[in-house]
Amino acid sequence: MSQNLKIEEITNEAQRCELLEAPHWDVQSQSLYFVDIFGPAIFRYKGGEIYKATIKDNEDTPIGFITPVANTTNEFVIGLGKELTVIKWDGKSGQATVVKILSKVDSNFADNRINDGKCDPHGRVYFGTMGSPEDKNLSKSLPGSLYRYDVESKSSINLRGRIGIGNGLAWNEKLGKFYYVDSVTRDVKVFDYDSSTGNLSNEEVLIDFTKTHTETFAPDGMTIDENGFIYVATWDGSKLIVIDPTTKTIKSEIIFPTAKITSAAFGGPNLDILYVTTAYRNGPKLGSAGGLFKVTGLNVKGPEMTKFKLY
Numbered sequence: 001m002s003q004n005l006k007i008e009e010i011t012n013e014a015q016r017c018e019l020l021e022a023p024h025w026d027v028q029s030q031s032l033y034f035v036d037i038f039g040p041a042i043f044r045y046k047g048g049e050i051y052k053a054t055i056k057d058n059e060d061t062p063i064g065f066i067t068p069v070a071n072t073t074n075e076f077v078i079g080l081g082k083e084l085t086v087i088k089w090d091g092k093s094g095q096a097t098v099v100k101i102l103s104k105v106d107s108n109f110a111d112n113r114i115n116d117g118k119c120d121p122h123g124r125v126y127f128g129t130m131g132s133p134e135d136k137n138l139s140k141s142l143p144g145s146l147y148r149y150d151v152e153s154k155s156s157i158n159l160r161g162r163i164g165i166g167n168g169l170a171w172n173e174k175l176g177k178f179y180y181v182d183s184v185t186r187d188v189k190v191f192d193y194d195s196s197t198g199n200l201s202n203e204e205v206l207i208d209f210t211k212t213h214t215e216t217f218a219p220d221g222m223t224i225d226e227n228g229f230i231y232v233a234t235w236d237g238s239k240l241i242v243i244d245p246t247t248k249t250i251k252s253e254i255i256f257p258t259a260k261i262t263s264a265a266f267g268g269p270n271l272d273i274l275y276v277t278t279a280y281r282n283g284p285k286l287g288s289a290g291g292l293f294k295v296t297g298l299n300v301k302g303p304e305m306t307k308f309k310l311y
Contacts, residue, residue, distance in 0.1 A: 004297035007256060009288045010275075015050055016290035017041070020277035021221065022065035022116055023292075025267025027304050031091065032267055032275050033076070034292070035063045042066050042078065044091045045275075045292065053089055053096045055080065065117040067125060070307035075099060077308045079114030079127055082106055084149055084156060086310065102149060102310075103156040105129060109143045116221060116263070118169045120178075123309030124198045125149045126159075128166015128180075138164050139184050146180065148198055151310060159200050168222025168263065170230050172245070179206065179230055179245065183218040186210050188232060190245060206245055207232075221263020221277070225300045231274070233261040236283075240264055240276065258289045266302020274298060 017036035020043075024033045032045040040063040044051045055063070055078075064079030069086065076087050076096075084103040089096035106112035106129050117127030131143040144163035147156040164184020171178050171193060178193035178200055187208045191200040209219055217237025224230050229251060232241045240254040240261060260279040267275050273294050280289035 004299070005254070006296045007254070007293055008296075009291045009293050010045065011050065011288075011291040015292075016280070016285075016288070018290060019262065019279040019281045020290060020292060021262045021279075022118075023263055023265035023267075023275045023277050024065075024067050024118075025265050025271070025275065025302075025305055026068050026307070027271075029068075029073070029091070030269065032265070032292075033066045033068065034275075034277055035066050035078070037062050037064060038281065039063070042076070042087075042089065042096060046091075050292075051092050053094050055087060056095050056097045058098065062113050064114040065127065067117065067119055068307045069311070070123055070309045071311050075310075077102070077117075077125055077310070079117050081113050082129075084114065084117075084125070084127065084147075102154070103147075105147060105156050106143070106145065111135065112143055115144075115165060116167050116169060119306040119308050120171050120193075120195075120198060121173045121303075121306055122195060122198065123306050124151075125308045126169055126198075127156075128163060128169070130163070130165040130167075130183075133165070142184065144182075160203070165218075167220050168232060170222050170224040172224060172228050175228065175246075177245065179222065179224070181219045181222055181232065183220060183235065186218060188219065188222070188230070188243070206248060207243055207250075212250065213237075220261065223264045223266060223274075223302060225266065225302050227300060229300075231264050233263050233276070235260050235262065235279075237261065240274075254295060256293065258287055258291070259283060260289060265305065267305075268294075271301040271304065272296075272298065274302070
């Protein structure tokens with residue numbers, strides 16, 4: 001890890017939120033988009049300013065993630081409750097509007113909702129669902145699933161069931177691998193990834209945190225750098241864990257001044273700033289909990305994040 005590593009909070013006290021998540025750096029607009037799941041709200045960070053919006057007629061529906069839609073400047077795909085939804089937002093005003101609902105999932109599970117989501121290198125959106133963290137049987141019932149939305153059939157394809165809390169996603173197209181976090185089973189799984197179809201196969205456990213760490217944190221969101229290392233956020237772990245998937249070894253840990261680290265994304269003009277989201281939900285609202293951070297001096301870049309190719 002670089003000796004020039006610097007961790008700074010971007011948000012001020014008034015801007016901290018209950019559960020920031022799902023950062024997405026948009027190269028075209030040089031903006032960071034992210035959500036407060038239980039705000040519920042969406043955000044855009046650009047030029048030192050943070051813009052916030054709620055979704056019209058959905059002011060109480062949890063928002064799992066946000067990703068820009070390709071070939072538009074004001075449309076985004078979000079996880080809105082159980083619905084994969086396209087919204088329209090100018091990136092500045094205080095309200096966004098629903099354009100259309102693409103798909104509804106997990107209707108058989110009353111407490112489920114869409115959690116983290118992201119696009120693969122070809123612009124296909126993948127997203128996971130989760131059961132209620134208050135469910136004492138969650139580790140046995142595993143009611144969540146991993147989905148990929150298929151634009152041609154206009155449907156969400158269930159790629160894998162029996163997930164507790166579907167979370168971080170990352171792809172290494174060069175190696176043909178997809179990495180996925182389940183916060184309940186506390187591991188990162190790796191799949192073979194067919195970039196031509198988006199299909200997944202040959203699932204294995206890459207890292208089992210119940211065996212690598214004595215702490216009881218839950219792995220959360222995830223990103224990947226240009227070297228193929230993955231960065232796993234830790235809920236109640238105060239850190240990002242940097243892993244080399246090819247050797248299945250932990251390379252380093254980036255420690256933060258708050259406990260609930262939720263996700264990370266590379267961005268900035270050179271894609272070498274690591275933006276990190278945090279939360280204070282179910283814990284004390286202390287210090288910088290619920291803030292947005294940036295990490296500089298890592299001496300590594302991330303790949304450009306992909307927009308959702310709906311049109």
